[in-house]
Amino acid sequence: MVALSVVAKALRPRCLLAWLLCLGAVHGAGPESDVPFIVVLGIAQDAGYPQAACAKACCADAWADPNRRRHAASLALVDPQSGRRWLFDATPDFKMQLRTLDRVAPPKSAPDLAGIFLTHGHIGHYSGLLHLGREVMGGRKVPVFAMPRMVRFLSGNGPWDQLVRLKDIVLQPLADGQKVELTENLSVTPFMVPHRDEYTETVGYFIEGPNRAALFIPDIDKWEKWETPIERWLAKVDVAYLDATFFAEGEIPGRNMNEIPHPFIVESMDRFAKLSPEQRGKVRFIHLNHTNPAIRPDGDARRQIERRGFAVAEERERRSL
Template sequence: MLDVGGDMRVRVLCVVFTILLGDFPGTFLGNPIGTRVGISPFGQATTAYGQTSSKAADEDTVSTDTAGNEPAREDSAKKQLEVIVLGNAQDAGYPQAGCDRECCKLARSNPSARRFATSLAIVDHANSKRYLFECTPDFREQLYLLDQLAPIDSGRAKLDGIFLTHAHIGHYAGLIHLGREVMSTDRLPVFCMPRMKAFLSSNGPWNQLVDLEQIQLKKLAAGQILSLGTSCSVVPFLVPHRDEYSETVGFEIALNECTMMFLPDIDKWEKWEVPIESLIARCDMALLDGTFFDGSELPGRDMSQIPHPFITESLSRFKKLPVGERRKIHFIHFNHTNPVLRAESDANRQILELQMHVAEQGQRFRF
């Protein structure tokens, strides 16, 4: 059972998932996986919707666990896994530097409309652990937001690990806060793919974080399961994107008996050899690239130089799916020009009419 909570400080659209699970062995992009822990088809899911307010030695490769262990069930709401959306904007946040258009004037005049760059936190309440997905330029504010929504005991590490998708600024630039000028963390695990690891190890100021042992780079492998305990595991998968400095991945994250897909950046669905519908079918919730609503947002820019699947393209494609599949979809990673950042927009209405969703900053999902 996935239960959704909220916080009065933020406006959220919430989802309550009731999962009907089956024991289906599966594969992930050709790799065998476990039936419960890891990424596998969990059977059919029905969805109901409602409104609410809102130091170990360095290792080159992380250990993995492919055993299909049955996760322990936790009855207490406190002892759950929780996903918190810490930001839903594109790399530069909202409003964006240098933008004098009406879209950003609105956010500057109304602080409640401002949004951080896309980032998620996974909170393991039972084991008092917190993991960050993406380390954005808004890291300072997002860590504070996480402390407000899911506080931890003072005196322990603020984070237990950071997962990075790729080397575009909105996804790793917040690592600067881990150096001795700011937090001076102690061997904080940073999980990333091989090219991303090489990029951080070979270029300043990031390599200083490695040399001073403020971070430990942990190399991930596509399709390989990383266990974060008996009830949570992560699998990276490669996607086509502008890979100037690193490869790009999405993540499938197993949380107790549910699966969430996090895919904030991809060039175009048709450029990927994997049908996105097949991954939607095998997960219970999908956070997908919604950078641009359509191709008209950046007049004067060549959109082919910054390819993303337009939300209009995704809606046209996904409207053919059964309603139960569409309800899993939450768009995220919105450019400052994207009208879905305004709840009253026609763009938002189009998404909701097809029973898909807009991921909201501060939104919380409990598993």
């Protein structure tokens, strides 16, 4: 095996961190560890990157080079001791993300999903449930954790109601702020956030392990619309995967971006600028639209983010809990 020091010299500093994260070298999350960990399965907005029918410059490199493509935002939670695995959101890239998870944390019995936690009813966050139907995997009572409106939406609309009737999935109702105990030292707590809730409510998740905690908020309108200061949550966790759909105003020409509110990355960086380097270093931006220049690892936007003490999440990065 090539020595770590040799590889490190060959990599640019910002690429080295992503490489170490993928190896599980950060926070001691080695492959033989019994400590629960999170692995990032996707960092893009609902439609992935590149996006369907996009022939613009923003997607050209990703169409030409498969290595630049990114899946829709999703996390997996793995408990090595029990072999149990949970997904956060079921995206349109479900099959590829499950394949990645199988490689990172092989199941003891396929597909061995202990559950799926849904954030809300926009297509990039629940439509992957279709793969649990009889036309594909034929799920075996896979627990799907969802808030009340999301439960009603899945139970009362096709084709999702068929998954429920055939017991491919078993809906597990959540409540705002109510902790779900997964193991003796692993828990998940949903909390409501403001978003465009046409069909369902929207939640983020506080994921707590034996040693560390993580935050997952892939979608929210604007930080100031939330009655809970995001800084309060940052103080509670060791890593925070936060909505970074758009980089700045005017990113989508001819479109009123007030109709699709999200915290712009530049807004989040300005808001968090007063925080300590340690607090800023917890932020891992996720859920990037195909128009977002920060989705390109070698672009000026990414360098600006890193100079200010933040980072963009990388697919397959691991964080031990």
